Amino acid sequence: MAVALTGACTAPPTDDDAGDEAGDAATEDDAESETGEPLGPTWHQDIAPMVHERCVGCHREGSIGPFALDDYPAASTWAGLALEAMESKQMPPWGQDDANCEPRLPFLNDPRPTQEELDLFAAWVDAGTPEGDPALAAELPELPELGLANVDFDLPMQAPIEIEPGGDQFWCMVLDPGFTEDTYVEGFQILPGNDLIVHHALVYVDAFGQTDALVDENGRYDCFGDAGVDAALIAVWAPGVPPQELPEDTALEIPANAKLVMQIHYHPTGATEIDPGTALQMRQFDGVPGWVAEYGLPGNDDDADGNGLGLQPGPNDATEDPEFRIPAGEANHTERMLISVPPTVNGKVINEVVVWSVGTHMHYLGVDARMSIDRLAPEANTGIDEECWIQTPYYNFEWQRGYNYDGALEDMPRVRPGDLIDIECTYDNSMNNPHLVEALAELGLSEPVDVYLGDETLDEMCLGVVGFAAPNDE
Known part of the structure; x- marks a missing residue:
């Protein structure tokens, strides 16, 4: 493609x-x-x-x-x-x-x-x-091969699901890969069970079995925005997207006994449809990788931290302190956050990491987001101090995806603890936003309301998505 x-x-x-x-x-x-x-x-x-x-x-x-x-x-x-x-x-x-x-x-x-x-x-x-x-007629190109090569794990959802006409639906399907030891995985792909309704999917790792209390007898639960538990993102899928392949000599580590959560966004047709079995495919890394990959999700701050970090003052704040509030009717509202790269991520100490994938995440009001880095000291191999990682001025919640750099790992951006990640999100909370109009209608509302940070349909988020890799100390 x-x-x-x-x-x-x-x-x-x-x-x-x-x-x-x-x-x-x-x-x-x-x-x-x-x-x-x-x-x-x-x-x-x-x-x-x-x-x-x-x-x-x-x-x-x-x-x-x-x-x-x-x-x-x-x-x-x-x-x-x-x-x-x-x-x-x-x-x-x-x-x-x-x-x-x-x-x-x-x-x-x-x-x-x-x-x-x-x-x-x-x-x-x-x-x-x-x-x-x-x-x-000119020769037509072959459609891209969307299947993952050399699949080691093929995990379909536990039971078919019926999707009725109406508004979009979000379901979290819990999958058990059966790993009895920590396992390195280097490739992912989603195979939709019904191309007509499977709109996009996110995959998370539930390392502590939190989803056990949420699933029904079919191994799923209703969810929106994310997995609804403290789970690590590992893959993003949208129709027509090739398999997610990590950089050379790089893999994600899935802990022993972990469950996987495949959040599927269903977009109904005008008829009742069945998804008989959307599946997650994975390929195991052969041996021990030199680099271990993870995802970080900086952002979603709802206040300042007293040191000039966190949520920044905004154009529509009603108080002296910064507040995450998108006023009803505002068509061009911004929220900005400054996040210091922490010394540990997911419990692991980091010294310097390489960024191989970036993205942004908002809900229905989101129309644009920008993420950049301001380093404490210039990058050693390039001398670069500040740089923009990504801007998504055509953001659409219904077409989320990650953006993986096309290059060698050694040429990708590097980050150290204390560097500042700058995220600015732009929202349209007016009736000119068709996604908002649809969301309001589903809730029986006809006018915009003030929107705050949260997980529900009419809440909002402002997140960066950062795929990074650190040297493997195993």
């Missing part, structure tokens, strides 16, 4: 072409209209390869996309809407943008079309979406 496949408009004929033999006539006919004017790009010759590369992973019959784009009749019908969605960066789902925050490395598996591809698609729409000659 990360490969840019740029089509080329069919070239208009030259005077020399006019006298060509019949073998070239078909190409000329396809390149010109009946008036002799250039026809422009066509579906079969120019557009289909790009659409298959960028869109068809989700927009095909039986998948999560609301309409198909995998053949000419469907693509030509939806072409105008598809162009609008791509130009506004609503699609393909990718919240990150580097216009005001340029990371030192690109991110893996970026599905966005290039500007050349957008221009080509716009020219096709402007030309009336001509089909072209199927006999001269």
Whole structure:
């Protein structure tokens, strides 16, 4: 999906072409209209390869996309809407943008079309979406392989689930990998049981069996936002996303006897649907890795700590002290937090870690987030002091994902205790936010209300998601 496949408009004929033999006539006919004017790009010759590369992973019959784009009749019908969605960066789902925050490395598996591809698609729409000659169709790229190679553990949810029409649903499925000793895992993938309704998924490690008191007889419980217990994030999945592969010689450690929590976001259709068995796949690391990976979730501070850290004063604070409150009707409210990197994470002492993945997390009001680092001392190998890690100006709660750096571990950002992580989140608590309108309707409300920090549907969060790796001392 990360490969840019740029089509080329069919070239208009030259005077020399006019006298060509019949073998070239078909190409000329396809390149010109009946008036002799250039026809422009066509579906079969120019557009289909790009659409298959960028869109068809989700927009095909039986998948999560609301309409198909995998053949000419469907693509030509939806072409105008598809162009609008791509130009506004609503699609393909990718919240990150580097216009005001340029990371030192690109991110893996970026599905966005290039500007050349957008221009080509716009020219096709402007030309009336001509089909072209199927006999001269360009070769279509194969859909990306989304399965995890060399799977060691295949863990389906314990029982099917029925999803009725209505609002979105969030269910936590508890899985038992049966690990009797600490186990290193280097690859993850989610296989949806029903592509029509499985919208995205997050996977957590419950190291202490906290979910035992929450699960029903089918091994699941209702949840929103996260796992609802003190659990460590280990994987993020969305439709069309390739398997999560950790950097070379790096693995996540899952403790012995731990349970896994697969939080699934279901997006109902207009009919009753069954998910017979969405599954988590994992691949074990062979041997002992040189680096052990974990996720940190800095943020979600609801007050200042007295040393200038924590929640910062905001534009709509009602008191002298900072408060996390998003006033009703505010369309551009911000909350900012400063977090000092701690000397220990999840009980482990850290000296210097390498950041290999970043992301942001908010709920339905979230529209933009930015995370940067201000180091106590410049990074030893680069001299970099301050840098922006990620900004997600096209954030959408329904399309959450992680952003993994594309590069060698030694070239990725480094962090030490005492460095400052700066997170700023922007929210739209007005009726111009369609996600808020939908959430209010589900709760029987018609107007915005003040929103505070919390875990419920109309609460909010402001979190960074940081995947980091430390040298393995085993």
